[in-house]
Amino acid sequence: MEIAAIQTHGLTRRFGALTAVEDVTLSVAQGQFFGFLGPNGAGKSTTIKMLTGLLEPTAGTIEILGQPFGAGALELKRQIGVVPEGMALLGRLTAPEYLHFVGRMYGLDRETTRQRTQELLEFMQLANESRKLVTDFSHGMQRKLAMAAAVIHGPKVLFLDEPFEGVDAIAAGMLKTMLQGMLNRGATIFLTTHVLEIVERLCSHVAIISKGRLVANGSLAELHAGVVSTLPEAEKEQRLTLEEIFLSIVGAGGLEPAQELSWLT
Amino acid sequence: MADLNGVGPVAGALSASAWAQYAAMAALRWHMFVNGLRSKRGAFELGARTVSFVLYAFMGVGLGTIMGAGAYVLVSNEKSLFLPAVFWAVCILWQVGPVMMASFQEQFDLGILLRFPMRFRSYYLLYVVFGLADVSTIIGALCCLGIWVGVTMARPELFAWTALALGAFAAFNILMVRAVFAWIDRWLSQRKTREIVGALFMIFLLSLQLLNPALRQKRHQQPQTPQERAENIRRIRTEYAPWVKTAYAAQQALPPGLAARALRQAGNRQPVGALASLGVLGLWALAAASVLTRRLRAEYRGENLGSAPKRETSQAKASSVRATLVRRESGWRLGGSSPIAALMEKEARSLMRTLPLLWALGAPLLMVLVLASIYRNNASGTPFSYALPVYVAFALMGFTQMFSNNLGAEGAGIQLLFLSPTPIRRVFLAKNLFHFLLFWLDALLVGILTTLRLGWPQGVTVAATAAWVLFALPCCLAVGNIFSLRMPFRIHPGRMTRQRGSQANALSSMLLMLVVMTVGAVVFWLCWLLARQWMAVPVFLALAGVAVFVWLHGLGNVDRLANQRRDLLLATLMKTE
Numbered sequence: 001m002e003i004a005a006i007q008t009h010g011l012t013r014r015f016g017a018l019t020a021v022e023d024v025t026l027s028v029a030q031g032q033f034f035g036f037l038g039p040n041g042a043g044k045s046t047t048i049k050m051l052t053g054l055l056e057p058t059a060g061t062i063e064i065l066g067q068p069f070g071a072g073a074l075e076l077k078r079q080i081g082v083v084p085e086g087m088a089l090l091g092r093l094t095a096p097e098y099l100h101f102v103g104r105m106y107g108l109d110r111e112t113t114r115q116r117t118q119e120l121l122e123f124m125q126l127a128n129e130s131r132k133l134v135t136d137f138s139h140g141m142q143r144k145l146a147m148a149a150a151v152i153h154g155p156k157v158l159f160l161d162e163p164f165e166g167v168d169a170i171a172a173g174m175l176k177t178m179l180q181g182m183l184n185r186g187a188t189i190f191l192t193t194h195v196l197e198i199v200e201r202l203c204s205h206v207a208i209i210s211k212g213r214l215v216a217n218g219s220l221a222e223l224h225a226g227v228v229s230t231l232p233e234a235e236k237e238q239r240l241t242l243e244e245i246f247l248s249i250v251g252a253g254g255l256e257p258a259q260e261l262s263w264l265t
Numbered sequence: 266m267a268d269l270n271g272v273g274p275v276a277g278a279l280s281a282s283a284w285a286q287y288a289a290m291a292a293l294r295w296h297m298f299v300n301g302l303r304s305k306r307g308a309f310e311l312g313a314r315t316v317s318f319v320l321y322a323f324m325g326v327g328l329g330t331i332m333g334a335g336a337y338v339l340v341s342n343e344k345s346l347f348l349p350a351v352f353w354a355v356c357i358l359w360q361v362g363p364v365m366m367a368s369f370q371e372q373f374d375l376g377i378l379l380r381f382p383m384r385f386r387s388y389y390l391l392y393v394v395f396g397l398a399d400v401s402t403i404i405g406a407l408c409c410l411g412i413w414v415g416v417t418m419a420r421p422e423l424f425a426w427t428a429l430a431l432g433a434f435a436a437f438n439i440l441m442v443r444a445v446f447a448w449i450d451r452w453l454s455q456r457k458t459r460e461i462v463g464a465l466f467m468i469f470l471l472s473l474q475l476l477n478p479a480l481r482q483k484r485h486q487q488p489q490t491p492q493e494r495a496e497n498i499r500r501i502r503t504e505y506a507p508w509v510k511t512a513y514a515a516q517q518a519l520p521p522g523l524a525a526r527a528l529r530q531a532g533n534r535q536p537v538g539a540l541a542s543l544g545v546l547g548l549w550a551l552a553a554a555s556v557l558t559r560r561l562r563a564e565y566r567g568e569n570l571g572s573a574p575k576r577e578t579s580q581a582k583a584s585s586v587r588a589t590l591v592r593r594e595s596g597w598r599l600g601g602s603s604p605i606a607a608l609m610e611k612e613a614r615s616l617m618r619t620l621p622l623l624w625a626l627g628a629p630l631l632m633v634l635v636l637a638s639i640y641r642n643n644a645s646g647t648p649f650s651y652a653l654p655v656y657v658a659f660a661l662m663g664f665t666q667m668f669s670n671n672l673g674a675e676g677a678g679i680q681l682l683f684l685s686p687t688p689i690r691r692v693f694l695a696k697n698l699f700h701f702l703l704f705w706l707d708a709l710l711v712g713i714l715t716t717l718r719l720g721w722p723q724g725v726t727v728a729a730t731a732a733w734v735l736f737a738l739p740c741c742l743a744v745g746n747i748f749s750l751r752m753p754f755r756i757h758p759g760r761m762t763r764q765r766g767s768q769a770n771a772l773s774s775m776l777l778m779l780v781v782m783t784v785g786a787v788v789f790w791l792c793w794l795l796a797r798q799w800m801a802v803p804v805f806l807a808l809a810g811v812a813v814f815v816w817l818h819g820l821g822n823v824d825r826l827a828n829q830r831r832d833l834l835l836a837t838l839m840k841t842e
Contacts, residue, residue: 054683054835056828071828077686086839088680092615104607105685133618149681 003066005030005157005188006051011060013046020046022212024060028190028205030156033183035203036192039250043212044192045085048161051190052082064157078106081155083163087146091135095126095145098134099152106153113152120148123178125171139166147175157188164195176202200242208249216249223249283387290391306752306769313769321400325407328358333411340419345529349513352434352521355408359438360445362401385565392561396443409435416528426531426539433543434524437550441520444557451560520549604687608695615674616703626707629660633714651789653722654730656711658782661737664704666756668745669774670767671696672838673756679838689827690820693749697742697820708734725798729789732805737781739812743819744777750826753837784808 006028013021021043028034038044049055051062053071062069064076082088090098096117103113121127124144129137134145143166150158158179164172179189179202193199199206206223208216216223220242227248228236240248301307335351338344375392396402409431416427516522527542616623633656671693672679682692715722754767785805792801827834 052684054680055832071683071831072824074686074688077684082680082684084680084684086677086680088677088684090611090615090678090681091676092618092674093611097611097614101607101611102681102685105604105681105687107604107686 002030004028004063005032005065006034006190007063007066008051009061011047011050011062012058013043013050013055014058019212021050021057021209024209024214026207026214026217028188030065030188031183031186032205033179033189033203034191035199035206036190036209037196037199037206037246038192038209042209042250044209045161047209048159048190048192049084052080052084052159053077054084078153079155080157080159081150081153082159083143083146083150083161084159085161087142088149089134089142089146091133093134094130094132095121095134095137095148096130098145099148102149103152108153116152120152124148124174140168140171143167144171144175147178151178151182155187158182158190160189160191160193162193163191164193164198172198196242196246206242208246210250283384286383286387287391310767310769313767313772317768317772321403325404328404329407329409329411331411332408333413333415336412336415337419340416340423340528340532345525345532348525348528349516349522351412352525353516355405355412356434356438356521358408359401359405360442362404385562388565389558389561392447392557393439393443396439399442401442402439405438406435420532423528423531427528429543430524430527430531430546433546433550434520437520437546437553440550440553440557444553444560447557447560447564451563518545520546523549604685604691605695605698608687608692609699612696612699619674626663626703629656629663629707630710630714632659633711633718650723650726652719653712653715653726654733654785654789656715657708657730657734658737658785660707660711661704661734661741661781662778663707664700664741665774665778666771667700668741669748669770669777670753670756671700671745671749672753672834673749675838676755677839679834683827683831683835688824690823693746693820693823697746697816700742701738704734704738723798725802729792729798729801729805732802732809733785733788735809736805736812737785739809739816740781741777743812743816745774746816746819746823747826748773748777750823750830750834753834755838 004027006026008027009025011021011024012019024043024047036044036047046055050057051064051069053069053073056071064073065079067073067076069076090101093101099117099120100113103116104110108116118127121130124147126141126144126148129141134142137145143163147160147163150160163175167175176198183189191199191203200220203220205219206216207214208223216226218226223245224240227240227245228238230248231238302311332351332355336348339348339351375388375395413427413431417424517526523542523546527539527546530536530538530542666673672682675682682689712722712727748770752767752770752773754770788801788804788808792798792804
């Protein structure tokens with residue numbers, strides 16, 4: 001049996017009385033492009049923080065590439081790359097200096113770091129900004145740099161928290177090409193995003209979290225079949241988009257109808 | 266904040282709608298204060314702030330009393346000619362103090378208000394009003410009060426004139442210090458200007474250090490007899506008299522000189538002259554206000570400090586990408602591929618681009634100049650034999666924030682430290698080693714400057730000072746590591762002002778410094794009392810052994826503590842407000 005790239009059992013995180021993530025059990029196979037979806041405040045970022053060692057779970061276990069993972073699993077950290085919510089950039093460095101720093105923190109030798117830094121900057125079209133401090137970068141440029149930093153050490157598992165937020169169409173296309181390339185070479189990608197079109201196009205498997213609980217998990221076809229099976233017989237033939245599947249599972253219909261704001265022009 | 270949005274069309278800075286906005290601001294500050302008390306840390310912060318306030322109040326009352334006494338003595342002895350010295354002292358304190366203390370004070374960034382329909386005049390007013398709560402302004406105001414009491418006691422008829430002169434003088438200082446801060450923030454927000462300011466600052470420090478010994482070169486030989494000394498003083502007076510005269514005349518056109526001049530003229534029953542001096546002082550205040558207006562108006566119009574500068578337009582630039590990269594890559598690097606080398610390299614690069622920290626390191630060097638002059642000119646005419654340890658101890662104070670909040674400047678980069686396969690204790694080890702080396706470099710500079718100013722120190726003093734440093738540094742680093750994990754706060758490296766500091770951290774680290782220095786002073790004093798100064802060396806070395814053990818032990822626990830406090834560290838250091 002093949003070892004899962006990411007495996008969680010009963011993953012739970014509480015903040016005082018609030019349970020942000022409750023009993024999440026999921027498995028991501030190696031080489032999968034996995035989309036992790038959920039409405040705002042559902043627990044996506046909390047889950048990804050636990051999976052990357054930025055947040056300690058209150059209960060449950062995490063395994064990455066078959067080994068137990070936690071803040072102290074340093075060797076395992078070499079196998080993963082992360083674009084976290086805050087991007088983890090150091091504003092007082094230039095882009096080459098930052099990538100050089102990250103490479104060495106991940107244990108790459110100087111020559112390899114230098115070479116990869118150069119290639120990544122050129123690939124990300126940041127090379128002509130090499131004198132500018134990261135703090136002076138636009139949001140999109142910072143995203144690209146964060147992505148470059150996440151892959152400089154050639155990770156086997158890549159966690160991306162909203163990587164396409166604030167990135168223009170050209171850069172998004174470039175990032176998608178890079179991710180597809182990584183996937184073809186056997187990497188596993190765990191992605192959270194609100195852009196469902198990207199998930200629909202890139203991801204083979206999807207999990208949906210709502211109010212801290214995992215409410216759906218499977219391939220896109222499985223999710224589609226699951227939703228369709230709940231529909232009346234007459235509507236079973238229709239082809240649903242991921243947005244429709246998502247809204248159906250998360251239960252937009254369960255929300256109270258919004259009160260009209262009469263003063264709003 | 267809904268209150269701010271709810272207001273209708275805005276009128277003047279004192280209109281009803283503007284007052285509604287001020288009330289909303291006050292409510293916001295109150296809510297922030299109350300919400301801050303929800304955590305134990307917030308309550309501790311409040312306690313520390315109260316203690317700090319009491320300390321600052323004592324400092325202000327003490328300085329106010331000194332200034333008042335000075336003014337009283339000068340006016341009652343009809344030596345008003347020297348009154349400008351008092352005003353200059355207050356003015357320097359007012360303008361330089363905030364820069365010294367900026368990183369320790371919690372300040373509110375009013376820039377967040379610009380998204381609301383707020384008039385420029387309201388924004389300006391709030392910016393000035395918030396400045397009234399600055400420690401330097403409170404101390405400056407207490408000094409002015411002291412001067413007012415002093416002058417009024419000496420010459421009761423000058424009651425109103427003094428109040429007028431001090432009012433105008435205070436207005437100038439309040440506006441000027443806000444303008445200086447606003448402009449410094451502007452210069453620090455862009456790389457080019459930041460580098461220019463940094464370079465000018467370093468040149469300023471170095472030139473002062475080199476200029477002073479050069480000026481005093483002729484006085485290296487101490488006079489042997491009272492006659493020789495009197496002759497020397499007479500010669501200096503003759504030599505420097507034209508300079509002093511010119512400087513005195515020039516300073517009369519500047520705000521402190523004008524305030525003192527107005528008082529002197531009023532005392533000499535020259536009301537027209539006094540009014541004219543006050544008028545010019547008022548013009549200075551207006552000039553400061555207009556400098557501030559220019560800066561705040563730019564911010565009001567939407568200039569975002571730290572925002573991305575103009576885009577590259579040149580196609581030629583793109584073609585030279587590879588060349589630029591190669592050039593950048595050939596820049597300096599520390600040897601080795603280890604994360605410790607990478608971390609130290611990063612610390613060095615970040616430090617060179619962080620003016621507040623550079624200032625903290627440079628300020629003690631500047632103070633060596635002042636202190637050295639005091640010791641050189643003491644009554645006995647012999648240099649103070651413990652000058653070196655005193656200066657080195659003073660230099661250590663510049664590192665207080667660096668030791669006690671060593672993660673503060675990481676910002677969102679703190680995530681990387683937790684994500685990477687490098688243990689946090691290694692990160693701290695690298696930071697500690699960097700700070701250790703940096704302090705030795707600073708101490709070496711202090712030693713060179715002290716030698717230049719006061720001559721060679723005794724060998725035993727040098728050895729004892731070095732031994733004390735070997736004790737003091739591990740102590741500060743060990744406790745600083747714990748403070749950094751327990752009381753972290755975000756430092757915005759490109760700002761001198763608008764920082765959200767931690768009074769608890771500042772106060773605790775100052776207490777640590779006090780303990781370390783007291784231990785040093787007691788050992789030096791006991792050895793001096795026993796006339797066995799050499800004994801200080803083994804005593805400090807023994808203490809250093811204990812301190813190093815404690816530091817290493819603490820370092821071993823860093824990973825555990827960092828992981829326990831990971832949530833707090835990430836939440837605090839990634840704060841963007």
